[in-house]
Amino acid sequence: MKKNFYLRSALSVILLMHSVVSIFSGDVNDFGRHYLDTIGFSPFGIYLAWAVKLIHLFSVFLIWSDRYVKIVSFLNMPILFLGIYLVHWQNGWYVVGGGANGIEFNVLLICCFLQLIFTESHSEKIEKRSS
Known part of the structure; x- marks a missing residue:
């Protein structure tokens, strides 16, 4: 069984839902045009928004297949x-409860990706044995 099975499963579901829902609802376009463009990323806001969502989406399949997990982690952490x-x-620490839309969820996700970076994967063990 893969190491960090539950962690990988949770990250995969979160990344999948965060990407697919916003892609199909059109929120990714709105975020690019109405937010990123207005804070200085114009005319590239929509492209950045799509890059983020596509990185999240492809990350799901790579995490599930136990391939390039460290690269996936290094790509997602700067986004977070x-x-x-x-x-x-600007919204503080709490996502809900003591506030709204805060940083606590992103901090947790960053720590999850750090765990994946510092945990030796199954494929790395096989490579070490064969050397």
Whole structure:
């Protein structure tokens, strides 16, 4: 069984829902045009928004297949840090309860990706044995 099965499953579901729902609802376009473009990323806001969602979407399949997990983690963490800086920081720590739309969820996701980076994968063990 893969290491960090539950962690990988949870990250996969979160990334899948965060990407697919916003793609099909059109929110990714709105975020690019109405938010990113207005804070200085114009005319690239929509492209950045799509890049983020596609990275999330492809990350799901790579995490499930136990391939390039460290690269996936390194790609997603800057997205989450930028989300903290650009969107969530002004709202404080709490996502719900003591506030709304805060940074706590992004911090947890960053820690989950760090766990994947510092946990040796099954494929890495096989490569070490064969060397």
